[in-house]
Amino acid sequence: MKAMVLAAGLGTRLKPLTFFAPKPMVPVLDRPVMAHIVRLLEAQGFTELVANLHWHADAIRSYFGDRLEWSYEPELLGTAGGVRKVRDFFGDDPVVVISGDALTDLDLRALVQRHRETGGIATLTVKRVPDPSQYGVVVCDRDGRITGFQEKPDPAEALTDLASCGIYCFSPEIFDYFPEREFVDWAQDVFPVLLDNDVPFYVHEIDAYWNDIGSLAELRQGTWDALAGRAQVERRGREIAPGVIACDGQLALDGVEVVSGPVWIGSGCEIGEGVRLIGPVVLGDGTSVGAGAALRSTIALPGSRIAPSSILIDAIVAGDDFVDKLPPLSALAGSATQAA
Incomplete structure (x- = not known):
């Protein structure tokens, strides 16, 4: 199986650490958070991996070497544009994407299975959160078909508590719904087009641990969770x-x-x-x-x-x-x- 790790972001919420290093290289316990991701993918049978690079690209590439394939972006292409750049890597296989700053112990094989069972063009991993105002949340019907999104809604106005984890599975046809420009974002550019065209796509709800190591507070919490065993990661x-x-x-x-x-x-x-x-x-x-x-x-x-x-x-x-x-x-x- 194949998967892509998104590793090109600037990590602005992790400053000042990301003045000196890319966000995926910030460690949780004894290794970079991206090393936890790579180990998880490999343990679950994802033996072909690719990652996009931009900020401090050499630090990531030199650490992981030929364990992954690399796609360098001189100019950032966006969360979706970077995936489109490596579409040939996936060919006719499902396009599995995970953020390079995700600390998680979820089963990505279950995500792929859910995607195949629903028959939709996209499947988004979601998890219930106590405070939707801190996340982009996903609105869906009883069958899990996505009907809308809210970006960090006020709790009184939130229609759901299902946060998007930034972990996706797509059918190769997803690229047919991209705009004709290089920079493309999933939330801003692609998912609204799917909704406007009544294209079916679904959620995959998880109970597994998930933390976006995107800020200093989240880095601290993720580290404590890994130390206490709430996140089942290696150390x-x-x-x-x-x-x-x-x-x-x-x-x-x-x-x-x-x-x-x-x-x-x-x-x-x-x-x-x-x-x-x-x-x-x-x-x-x-x-x-x-x-x-x-x-x-x-x-x-x-x-x-x-x-x-x-x-x-x-x-x-x-x-x-x-x-x-x-x-x-x-x-x-x-x-x-x-x-x-």
Whole structure:
């Protein structure tokens, strides 16, 4: 099976992290969020993958190498225009598309099956959310046929609580409904045309975990969910003390006070005397925490340097080279375990 990962976006809501790196390379626990996606796809039989690139393209391409095919966009083509550019990659196969910043454990095979069963031209993955005002939501009838959309509606005016996850399956005929220009957006340009022409397309509702790692708040929540096992994703490490997962099995915590877990510690970390960790805390590979520092609800991306006696609460810490400090794919292969 074939699938496309959308990885060309600018990641404006993740600034300042995306000044230095593309959004798909921002890590959740021990690997870029896009690596979680690629692993999920491959585990479910999607052996042919393609991704579009634009912002910091070389960082993504050099990390994943020939594991995917690449489609570079000198100018952004939009969420749908980028897919049309690689239409020959899919040929007559279903066009499966997933966002490069989606942290999820859904079964994409079920999405493809739903698409085949309905016989529609498009199938959109949706999930019920408590606050529709934060999402683009999808209106459908009792059979799941889509009848309309609302973009971040006021809760009093929301007609549905089904958020679009940005994970789709299309029939190749979908490209017949594109406008004659290069930049094309699914929500603004293609889906309204399907509605206007009474073309059937449907929802695929999921109960699986899904989080759009599109903002700092969502990055924090997705990391905590992965750490706690609410998102069933792979990670390295084993428990070396109650509530403490470490990638270095011989890591010594002498002189370090873990007030509460969970705490995840990557490879090559240095933790000074008298440090206090109040979970949840994530220390990426190569992080250095100076003596006497106190961290609470803090994420330190790989290679971070935390000064002695610092007090960090609800913080995300990163240097401008955190992508260079990420563990390579070869270090992740065969060593990952599922969060529990």
